[in-house]
Amino acid sequence: MSLVFIPEDMDWVCEPCGERLQPGKVELTYLGNAFHVELPVCPKCGAVYIYEELALGRIHEVEQLLEDK
Numbered sequence: 001m002s003l004v005f006i007p008e009d010m011d012w013v014c015e016p017c018g019e020r021l022q023p024g025k026v027e028l029t030y031l032g033n034a035f036h037v038e039l040p041v042c043p044k045c046g047a048v049y050i051y052e053e054l055a056l057g058r059i060h061e062v063e064q065l066l067e068d069k
Contacts, residue, residue: 012049014042021049 012021024041026048027034040049 010040012040014045014047016047017042017044019044024048 010021010023013019014021019042021040022043023038024043025036025038026041027036029035039054040051041047042049
């Protein structure tokens with residue numbers, strides 16, 4: 001099962017490649033734990049965009065839970 005974190009506004013372009021970002025499945029790891037999520041990804045270079053709201057919200061919560069173990 002994957003989590004989906006695709007913001008409603010997907011009108012973003014990869015700066016180095018000039019390609020429009022598209023939803024894509026990626027693996028995030030933290031402290032040896034892997035999470036499969038769907039995030040905006042550059043189809044050319046594979047760069048993943050983790051937007052601020054997600055990084056400071058849900059991802060931060062997960063980091064805190066893992067560190068408290």
